[in-house]
Amino acid sequence: MRITLRVWRQAGPNEPGRLVTYVADGVSPDMSFLEMLDVVNEGLIAKGTDPIAFDSDCREGICGTCGFMVDGIAHGPQRATTVCQLHMRSFRDGDTLTLEPWRARAFPVIKDLVVDRSAMDRIIQAGGYTSVNVGGAQDANAILIPKPIVEQAMDAAQCIQCGACVGACKNASAALFTSAKVSHLALLPQGQVERYTRVVRMVDRHDVEGFGSCSNEGECEAVCPKEISITNIARMNREYLKATLLRR
Amino acid sequence: MILDSKVPGGPLADKWDRHRFESKLVNPANRRKYTVLIVGTGLAGASAASSLGELGYNVKSFCIHDSPRRAHSIAAQGGINAAKNYQNDGDSVQRLFYDTIKGGDYRSREANVFRLAQLSVNIIDQCVAQGVPFAREYGGLLDNRSFGGAQVSRTFYARGQTGQQLLLGAYQSMMRQVDRGTVAMFPNREMLDLVVVNGQARGIVCRNLITGALERHAGHAVLLCTGGYGTAYYLSTNAVNSNVTAAWRAHKRGAFFANPCYTQIHPTCIPVSGTHQSKLTLMSESLRNDGRVWVPRRPGDTRPPQQIPEEDRDYYLERKYPSFGNLVPRDVASRNAKVVCDEGRGVGESGLAVYLDFADAIKRLGPEVIRARYGNLFDMYRKITDEDPYAVPMRIYPAIHYTMGGLWVDYNLMTNVPGLHVLGEANFSDHGANRLGASALMQGLADGYFVIPYTLANYLGGTLLPAVAPDDDAFKEAEANVQSRIDAMLRVRGTETPRELHRRLGQLLWDDVGMSRNEAGLKHALEEIPRLRDQFWHNLSVPGEPNNLNKNLEYAGRVADYLEFAEVLALDALDRTESCGGHFREESQTPEGEALRDDAHFSYAAAWEFKGVGVRPELHKEPLNFEYVKPSQRSYQ
Numbered sequence: 001m002r003i004t005l006r007v008w009r010q011a012g013p014n015e016p017g018r019l020v021t022y023v024a025d026g027v028s029p030d031m032s033f034l035e036m037l038d039v040v041n042e043g044l045i046a047k048g049t050d051p052i053a054f055d056s057d058c059r060e061g062i063c064g065t066c067g068f069m070v071d072g073i074a075h076g077p078q079r080a081t082t083v084c085q086l087h088m089r090s091f092r093d094g095d096t097l098t099l100e101p102w103r104a105r106a107f108p109v110i111k112d113l114v115v116d117r118s119a120m121d122r123i124i125q126a127g128g129y130t131s132v133n134v135g136g137a138q139d140a141n142a143i144l145i146p147k148p149i150v151e152q153a154m155d156a157a158q159c160i161q162c163g164a165c166v167g168a169c170k171n172a173s174a175a176l177f178t179s180a181k182v183s184h185l186a187l188l189p190q191g192q193v194e195r196y197t198r199v200v201r202m203v204d205r206h207d208v209e210g211f212g213s214c215s216n217e218g219e220c221e222a223v224c225p226k227e228i229s230i231t232n233i234a235r236m237n238r239e240y241l242k243a244t245l246l247r248r
Numbered sequence: 249m250i251l252d253s254k255v256p257g258g259p260l261a262d263k264w265d266r267h268r269f270e271s272k273l274v275n276p277a278n279r280r281k282y283t284v285l286i287v288g289t290g291l292a293g294a295s296a297a298s299s300l301g302e303l304g305y306n307v308k309s310f311c312i313h314d315s316p317r318r319a320h321s322i323a324a325q326g327g328i329n330a331a332k333n334y335q336n337d338g339d340s341v342q343r344l345f346y347d348t349i350k351g352g353d354y355r356s357r358e359a360n361v362f363r364l365a366q367l368s369v370n371i372i373d374q375c376v377a378q379g380v381p382f383a384r385e386y387g388g389l390l391d392n393r394s395f396g397g398a399q400v401s402r403t404f405y406a407r408g409q410t411g412q413q414l415l416l417g418a419y420q421s422m423m424r425q426v427d428r429g430t431v432a433m434f435p436n437r438e439m440l441d442l443v444v445v446n447g448q449a450r451g452i453v454c455r456n457l458i459t460g461a462l463e464r465h466a467g468h469a470v471l472l473c474t475g476g477y478g479t480a481y482y483l484s485t486n487a488v489n490s491n492v493t494a495a496w497r498a499h500k501r502g503a504f505f506a507n508p509c510y511t512q513i514h515p516t517c518i519p520v521s522g523t524h525q526s527k528l529t530l531m532s533e534s535l536r537n538d539g540r541v542w543v544p545r546r547p548g549d550t551r552p553p554q555q556i557p558e559e560d561r562d563y564y565l566e567r568k569y570p571s572f573g574n575l576v577p578r579d580v581a582s583r584n585a586k587v588v589c590d591e592g593r594g595v596g597e598s599g600l601a602v603y604l605d606f607a608d609a610i611k612r613l614g615p616e617v618i619r620a621r622y623g624n625l626f627d628m629y630r631k632i633t634d635e636d637p638y639a640v641p642m643r644i645y646p647a648i649h650y651t652m653g654g655l656w657v658d659y660n661l662m663t664n665v666p667g668l669h670v671l672g673e674a675n676f677s678d679h680g681a682n683r684l685g686a687s688a689l690m691q692g693l694a695d696g697y698f699v700i701p702y703t704l705a706n707y708l709g710g711t712l713l714p715a716v717a718p719d720d721d722a723f724k725e726a727e728a729n730v731q732s733r734i735d736a737m738l739r740v741r742g743t744e745t746p747r748e749l750h751r752r753l754g755q756l757l758w759d760d761v762g763m764s765r766n767e768a769g770l771k772h773a774l775e776e777i778p779r780l781r782d783q784f785w786h787n788l789s790v791p792g793e794p795n796n797l798n799k800n801l802e803y804a805g806r807v808a809d810y811l812e813f814a815e816v817l818a819l820d821a822l823d824r825t826e827s828c829g830g831h832f833r834e835e836s837q838t839p840e841g842e843a844l845r846d847d848a849h850f851s852y853a854a855a856w857e858f859k860g861v862g863v864r865p866e867l868h869k870e871p872l873n874f875e876y877v878k879p880s881q882r883s884y885q
Contacts, residue, residue: 012796030521030634038747039524045745045800050792053799055314057487059527060628062412063318078631085631110458111797118435121315125427129420130379134299134697137370137377141334144388154381154406157413161317190379 001027001088004096005040007052010109013116017109019098022052029089033076034059034066036088053112061085061225064160067167068113069100074164074223082162082225102167106174106210117163119209120177126205127198128181130190143189156183158226165220165228171212176220178206179236180228186239196243203240251504251855251870254658255359260876261341264363267659268702272709279304280430282708283467285452287439287494289316291411291689292672293473294418295696301425303701308465309422310437310454312489312802317419320475320487321692324411325532326395327403328689330368335392339400341365346877347398348687351577352652352680353829353845354879355510355853357872359659360677367694372404374697378417382406396533396685397575397884403686408532408624414689418696437463438802439494440733441726442470442501442668449498449668450716453726455734457802460795462727464718468708469667471700472498473692476651476673478511480810480817481762482754484648485517485530491806492813495655495674503663504855504868506656506676508813509821512683512830513763514649515581518632519601523751528647529632531625533685536574536581538609538618539642541565543602547592553603553641564588568840572884579682579830579843580884582646586763587841589645596643605641646763650688652679652830653820656855656870660703661695664855666711669704671695676853681829734794737804742787746804749784753810756780761818766834770822774815778862781811816856816865823867826850838881847879 003024010017024040031039034056041051056066061082068083070076076086091097099113107115157180165176182199185191191198207213214233221230256267274282282305286297289311297309311319331344344365349356376382376390382404383391395403406413425431436457443451443464451466477492478484499505516531542563544556564584566573574581585602588594595601610618615638619626626637633643654676661669661677672692679687716722760773784807792798826846827836836844851872856865 028522028524031524032526032632035524035526038526042745042747045789045791046743048789048791051800053797057313057318057489058320058323059488060323060529062323062409063313063320063487064315065313065318081631085628087631087634089634114797117314121317121423121433121435124420125423127427129424130377131424132374132377132421133302134295134374134421134701137373140332140372140376140382141389143376145384146388147384147386150381150384153379154413157381157406157416158409160412161315184381185379188379188381190377 001029001091001093003027003036003088003091006096006098007112008100009052009112011111013108013110027088029087031088032059032084033070033086033088034084053114055114056084059084062160064162067102067162067164069102069167071098074102074167075225080225080227102163104166104172104211106172107163107166115163117161119211120161120163120174122209123174123178123202123205124181127194127201128185130185131194145189149187153184153187156180156187156228156232159228160226162225164223164225166211168219168223169212170217170219171215173214174206174211175214175233175236176224176228176230178202179232182236182239183232186235195239196246199236199239200243203236251656251664251868252658253357253870254660255357256659260358260362263359264366271702271706274705274709276304280306282306283308284469284471284704285465285467286310286471286473287452288319288473288475288674289419289422290319290321290473290475290672291415291418291692292696293319293471294415294422295693296471296473296671296700297431298418298421298425299697299701300704301422301428301430304430307425307431308434308467309431310434310439312436312438312457314435316422316433316435317416319415320490321415321689322412323487324689325408325530326534327393327405327410327686328371328414329402329686330372330404330690331365331402332369332372334390335401337400339402343400344368344402348678348684349680349877350882351682351684353682353843353882354680354847354851354874355507355828355872356678356680358874358876363699364678364691364694367698368690370698371690371693375414375417378421380406380413380417397572397577398684411689414693418693440497440730440805442498443722443726444501444665445716445720445722446714448666448713451718451723453723453730455730458797460793460798462730464723464727466716466718466723468713469669469704471669471671472655472674473671473696474674476654477508477813478648478651480753480814481648481757482751483520483525483528483758485514485528488527491809493806493809496809496813498655498668500858502665502858503668504656504857505653505816506853506855507653507820508817509824509831510652510681510829511648512578512650512652513582513646515578515585515646516604516644517647518629519596519643519645520598529628530647530649531629531642531644533578535604535622535625538621539574539604539606540608541574541602541604543588543593543595553595553605562593569884576884577682578685579832582763583832585646601643601645603641604644606637607641610638650683652676652681652683656853660706661699662703662707667707669700671700681831733805733808734801736785737788737790737801737808738794740785740788742789744783744787745789746800746807749780749788750807750810753777753780753814757814757817761821764832764834765821767822770818773818774822777811777814777818784808784811812861819865820854820856824850824854845879845881
């Protein structure tokens with residue numbers, strides 16, 4: 001296969017960026033998207049040019065390191081798939097694809113397709129946990145949790161913090177990400193003690209970091225590689241409302 | 249030199265309690281005066297950072313990722329073992345201990361393994377309190393499954409994402425400490441040297457991967473939690489950024505490297521499809537519960553699998569191991585796949601694959617049951633191979649997965665360099681020559697949550713630690729050492745990329761130091777590795793600048809270390825002429841072709857001391873004494 005790539009190249013956070021065209025020849029349909037970029041980069045290195053910077057680690061869709069826009073869609077055209085698990089057989093010989101980083105005020109570009117997502121860690125830092133020290137835990141089976149509840153919590157807890165929801169959102173909101181953690185812990189008995197302080201602190205932090213507000217477009221859910229549902233956002237809003245009414 | 253494992257005296261079951269009582273403590277008001285540097289934020293590193301932060305130590309945590317939550321522990325699928333005996337099926341601390349010692353082919357330390365089994369129950373309690381959504385039964389109790397051929401159901405799991413959920417629990421606890429100010433987080437940092445002052449580990453030099461700046465950090469102790477070295481083989485199930493650099497550079501500063509030849513090759517991975525491939529993907533071992541492994545009876549039978557009739561198929565695991573069948577341990581399953589492929593009976597385009605067939609299970613249970621059990625794995629397989637495993641058998645082949653070897657540590661998880669502690673996969677301690685399924689997560693968390701808080705206090709409370717500062721000579725020397733290595737790589741300006749060189753090293757190791765090893769092959773590897781290293785330093789190409797994000801520069805540094813490390817890996821494999829666990833020497837096998845140990849000569853941990861690049865390291869032995877378990881020949885027939 002022959003694929004033409006238009007790739008966002010930006011040397012540093014304060015440098016101007018632009019789209020540069022590269023041609024990838026001899027692409028095998030069995031390659032993953034990132035393996036195709038590896039091959040392009042090998043060619044660039046051979047010419048002594050700075051290769052395209054992109055981030056990836058596990059390459060099996062669980063670490064959340066990789067991610068960029070492929071033709072305007074976060075992680076590319078295949079549903080519920082990170083770009084490392086997207087394979088070239090999803091494209092046609094002769095296609096032209098445009099690759100851009102996540103665009104959001106809270107995600108400054110570091111280089112090319114790599115952005116700074118540390119704002120998401122700071123949202124977790126603002127309460128995305130239960131405050132239990134090592135050593136004091138009771139026997140695990142002393143906490144009974146109905147199976148459907150734990151399944152729902154797990155659905156939310158699967159978030160891989162890749163940032164696709166922010167990249168896809170026209171408001172650059174991280175509501176889906178934040179609500180996934182709020183929901184995971186609000187659903188479980190272990191999360192009840194700090195339930196209301198948690199949601200208020202996390203949502204406040206989300207806003208301070210410069211993420212936009214949610215206006216229910218649903219773009220985030222459509223691109224989420226883990227298919228996290230926007231009902232989590234509704235739950236987060238309810239939790240936030242309750243917390244502020246109760247002034248807890 | 250005989251290594252002292254510092255295992256406490258007394259009966260096995262009382263050792264840890266006794267050790268805790270005899271250990272020194274650090275007064276709560278004094279803890280903040282101690283700075284602990286923790287490198288790596290996987291299960292071991294994140295759990296250590298959170299528990300030490302909770303205790304009030306001043307912790308600095310470093311990771312190569314943009315977020316501490318991305319460490320490769322996150323990819324563990326199957327589960328975590330614990331001797332809870334919630335299923336009332338005969339499990340106990342004693343049994344988990346015994347299974348782990350036997351599974352490790354009698355090459356681990358009894359006292360460490362017993363402690364691990366004891367602590368396993370506390371881990372589950374702690375993780376549930378954190379909100380880890382483990383699978384539940386309808387009554388609300390925790391569910392368990394049997395895993396890796398164990399005869400009891402002791403594995404706790406969160407769908408196929410147990411590692412992810414456990415890591416998030418540890419990560420969130422650590423972020424809570426970041427919020428409290430006890431832990432300072434340094435993401436995008438790669439440790440490139442260990443600083444040793446007056447024989448004590450007192451600091452690290454790391455590179456900020458975004459700005460390229462070198463940083464010096466001083467502390468009272470250093471904890472390496474940096475994972476295994478499987479990526480030395482290029483293709484493995486590890487993440488592409490996993491590496492041996494931190495451990496290797498600590499080794500070059502004096503820490504002994506133990507049992508590097510113990511590598512685990514996982515039998516159920518998706519086969520290699522071409523040279524472009526950057527990594528291999530593991531399919532959970534649980535698939536072997538219902539899938540049947542087979543190859544054609546005749547070599548060169550290229551018919552599609554559906555057209556091969558029953559009588560022309562060889563279900564070789566069921567034939568050779570009637571009592572365990574498809575559920576034999578990982579090392580046995582992997583080696584047998586290699587044997588049938590070497591006989592020319594492998595399948596697929598490359599001939600390097602065997603079938604894992606669900607047709608019988610689907611006929612017996614219906615596709616819905618299979619979908620409920622393995623749906624996510626089948627989907628993953630389809631995404632990668634474009635084949636439907638409900639209709640045609642999966643093709644699988646073994647791949648490098650986990651490394652049991654690592655830096656040598658004593659019972660306190662401290663290396664022979666005082667102050668340098670090593671936790672999790674990066675140390676060599678608990679799995680002997682072969683790790684059982686669902687035990688890696690257990691060890692990482694036991695080390696971080698429950699062992700290091702005690703043993704580190706004992707070290708800090710009982711050791712004179714003079715003040716050091718980042719502008720001391722030792723720090724300057726370490727930084728200069730790092731800088732000169734970076735400069736040297738940028739100076740080469742050759743024509744080969746780090747990836748090409750890495751791929752060649754990986755192929756060499758896979759061929760000669762892979763699933764099956766012999767003297768001629770290992771000697772060949774030991775001749776070729778220095779040549780390849782020479783090639784690296786004469787023909788490497790790294791474009792770009794040192795002072796910004798330069799992924800090829802990072803990568804080149806790691807490849808340079810693999811090229812040094814690979815030599816001790818091959819040497820250890822050559823030196824150990826017995827077969828044990830994941831290390832199979834063709835010269836040492838039973839008449840049935842199984843691994844044959846040589847307890848009379850090799851019942852020891854081999855700890856290698858660095859003597860210079862290309863210079864033969866010195867071997868130190870820690871004898872292994874079995875007081876409670878009698879070593880026997882493992883048999884799965």
